Amino acid sequence: MEDNLLYREGYIERIKPFIGKHIIKxxxxxxxxxxxxxxxxxxxxxxxxxxxxxxYIDKExxxxxxxxxxxxxYDYVKSSLSPEKNNYVFIDExxxxxxxxxxxxxxxxxxxxxxxxxxxxxxxxxGELATLLAGRYVAFxxxxxxxxxxLHFNKTEDSNENLERYLTIGGMPYQRHIGTDPAVxxxxxxxxxxxxxxxxxxxxxxxxxxxxxENLVAFLADNTGSLFSAQNISKYLKAQxxxxxxxxxxxxxxxxxxxxxxxxTQRADIQGLKIxxxxxxxxxxxxxxxxxxxxxxxxxxVGKLIENAVYMQLLRSGYQVYTxxxxxxxxxxxxxKDGERIYVQACYLLSDEKTVQREFGNLMAIEDNYxxxxxxxxxxxxxxxxxxxxxxHLREFLKQYDF
Numbered sequence: 001m002e003d004n005l006l007y008r009e010g011y012i013e014r015i016k017p018f019i020g021k022h023i024i025k026x027x028x029x030x031x032x033x034x035x036x037x038x039x040x041x042x043x044x045x046x047x048x049x050x051x052x053x054x055x056y057i058d059k060e061x062x063x064x065x066x067x068x069x070x071x072x073x074y075d076y077v078k079s080s081l082s083p084e085k086n087n088y089v090f091i092d093e094x095x096x097x098x099x100x101x102x103x104x105x106x107x108x109x110x111x112x113x114x115x116x117x118x119x120x121x122x123x124x125x126x127g128e129l130a131t132l133l134a135g136r137y138v139a140f141x142x143x144x145x146x147x148x149x150x151l152h153f154n155k156t157e158d159s160n161e162n163l164e165r166y167l168t169i170g171g172m173p174y175q176r177h178i179g180t181d182p183a184v185x186x187x188x189x190x191x192x193x194x195x196x197x198x199x200x201x202x203x204x205x206x207x208x209x210x211x212x213x214e215n216l217v218a219f220l221a222d223n224t225g226s227l228f229s230a231q232n233i234s235k236y237l238k239a240q241x242x243x244x245x246x247x248x249x250x251x252x253x254x255x256x257x258x259x260x261x262x263x264x265t266q267r268a269d270i271q272g273l274k275i276x277x278x279x280x281x282x283x284x285x286x287x288x289x290x291x292x293x294x295x296x297x298x299x300x301x302v303g304k305l306i307e308n309a310v311y312m313q314l315l316r317s318g319y320q321v322y323t324x325x326x327x328x329x330x331x332x333x334x335x336x337k338d339g340e341r342i343y344v345q346a347c348y349l350l351s352d353e354k355t356v357q358r359e360f361g362n363l364m365a366i367e368d369n370y371x372x373x374x375x376x377x378x379x380x381x382x383x384x385x386x387x388x389x390x391x392x393h394l395r396e397f398l399k400q401y402d403f
Contacts, residue, residue, distance in 0.1 A: 028140070031195060034173040035120070158395060168288070317403060319342065341371075350378055
């Protein structure tokens with residue numbers, strides 16, 4: 001174990017109530033966002049109790065290459081148990097083990113150990129797992145670093161300069177080992193992105209046309225936060241001499257979301273949150289990966305980066321996020337959590353009266369008393385109000401809604 005583990009308090013506090021409970025804990029999320037790191041943090045937590053015995057299986061290590069199916073996993077765990085201690089089993093990248101859910105069900109029913117797993121594909125939470133272990137597991141999605149975590153990991157201070165750096169290189173945790181030079185970080189992120197595509201998309205979803213997949217991801221990077229449908233994407237790419245059938249677009253988008261590389265948000269009517277079947281937006285899990293896919297200019301892309309950052313922060317804070325529609329008006333984000341709502345408009349600068357009227361006016365038309373924000377990079381005021389609606393600088397929003 002590392003001697004200098006940095007505490008990710010928000011996740012640990014969510015997981016703590018389930019430590020030692022008779023339920024499987026599953027950590028999911030994009031590759032390299034820190035799921036293995038979280039397992040180590042949990043191990044440190046359980047070691048605070050006496051009579052603790054930890055069994056750790058990392059499927060990315062050669063040491064465990066012989067564990068390929070549920071029977072081999074079961075035999076290994078059973079042979080490693082301590083009869084005199086409280087046993088905790090940690091399995092990293094469990095989707096690499098065939099029919100792993102059968103082993104987990106048996107271990108759980110026999111009450112032999114407290115079980116924790118990680119996985120880099122959303123499919124592990126569906127299908128047979130849901131059937132065999134319905135009501136017997138709890139899932140936690142681990143995300144790339146929030147802005148405050150980014151500052152903590154890189155031992156730096158909150159500033160506009162560091163916010164711009166965060167929007168540029170993103171928040172993959174391994175940055176703390178290689179620094180924050182964009183050229184160095186992007187070289188690392190290109191390899192992470194290639195690994196995600198190869199291991200968690202192409203191989204796992206049996207993608208045949210990798211070139212088309214890469215073109216689709218490039219399109220999503222260029223159009224982050226734009227409203228469109230699979231049919232519109234297919235038509236646009238066709239106009240660029242890239243022919244992808246609509247069903248293939250749908251399949252590839254699903255594969256990318258299953259790998260947590262991108263996230264889909266649907267349009268919903270503000271009155272009752274009725275979901276519209278047509279029209280959706282896509283955002284990247286990590287801005288650094290989004291930026292390294294295509295050559296980007298910060299000033300020309302900043303509006304997309306702000307919107308993506310706001311969306312991801314709402315997800316980290318536990319909100320179910322939608323794109324709002326109220327008649328002809330569009331609301332960037334509706335967040336729902338514990339029966340409460342939040343409305344957020346995100347833009348670069350309130351540069352003229354027309355922009356002010358658009359961003360604040362859309363929120364003013366909503367007839368309820370839930371919090372409403374306009375999030376910008378305007379330098380003149382970190383926090384102000386306009387006709388009762390709060391304007392927040394992005395830095396303040398990211399800190400205020402951090403877990």
